[in-house]
Amino acid sequence: MQEKIVKMLQSEEGYLSGQEICDRLGVSRTAVWKVIKKLREEGYEIEAVSNKGYHLVNQPDRINQMAVRPYLNTTQIARDILYFDEIDSTNTYAKQLGEEGAKDGTLVIAECQNAGKGRRGRTWVSPKGKDIYMTMLLRPQIQPEHASSVTLVAALSVAKAIREVTGLESGIKWPNDIVIHGKKVCGILTEMSSEFGCIHYVVVGIGINVNIDQFDDGIKNTASSLYLEGGQPVERAPLVASVINHFEKDYQVFCKEQSLSGLKAEYDSLLINHGKDVKIIGIQEEYAGVARGIDETGRLLVEMEDGSLRKVVSGEVSVRGLYGYV
Secondary structure (H helix, E strand, O other): OHHHHHHHHHHOOOOEOHHHHHHHHOOOHHHHHHHHHHHHHOOOEEEEEOOOEEEEEEOOOOOOHHHHHHHOOOOOOOOOEEEEOOEOOHHHHHHHHHHOOOOOOOEEEEOOEOOOEOHHHOEOOOOOOOOEEEEEEEOOOOOHHHOOHHHHHHHHHHHHHHHHHHOOOOEEEOOOEEEEOOEEEEEEEEEEEEEOOEEEEEEEEEEEOOOOOOOOOOOOOOEOOHHHHHOOOOOHHHHHHHHHHHHHHHHHHHHHHOOOOOOHHHHHHHEOOOOOEEEEEOOOOEEEEEEEEEOOOOOEEEEOOOOOEEEEOOOOOEEEEOOEOO
């Protein structure tokens, strides 16, 4: 009932009478008052005025189930939400859930990670109460060779959500780094359990630097946050929900097409490498060319000096601008 009352108060610009809440929910005024009291104890600032009702003045910046659900409009993703005040890694826990048979679309969210995971075994720094750490558990009916494309679907959804919620012009550095003003604000890590011809599950971990206000000297030239780039704090729950809302739509398109063909044009429009000189850094070779967008499998198309196209597979190389990160 707490979630329902919060959603009702969020959708009401003025005051919502206690009687109307009772009528909508079929409960007593005493029950409503108990919920309002509990919400206030949890940090919700709710004004009560005689003959007017209740008005939500302010709410805590939390990303638990109650905070996120009112903003969701999905039918598949995040119907089940598991929230932790602290966890080792949302990806690690989501993989455990995958092994235990948890539902497709289950979302794991944490206020803090003490063993956050980045690409290639790196650690993802995860301060408490500042940023977003979440992982989606998916069971897509696709071939395993197509699973890496889910990472690009997630990148597209995060970039659009940041633009929608904050107005900041976020873009994608291929394949899945989200960048604002030339600095990374989000990382995405996709992991899979599969066997020949069959995916058991995929977990998509998303870490967004939201309100963190400083970075170590080693990364401050390439990493930033929405707060630092926009100059004001960002409420996290609407952003979590916006990512999920966009992802469900994009993911359904991807699964229907079994490729990125239906999302390619939109992805390319947000690709900051598009049309720019890039350096491809592999284990055995390095070469330069001009990025020409992606193909339907998510490979980066790089035009060489002789006009030929090379198709770059994510995970095998690093892509940089000729003179820096982007």
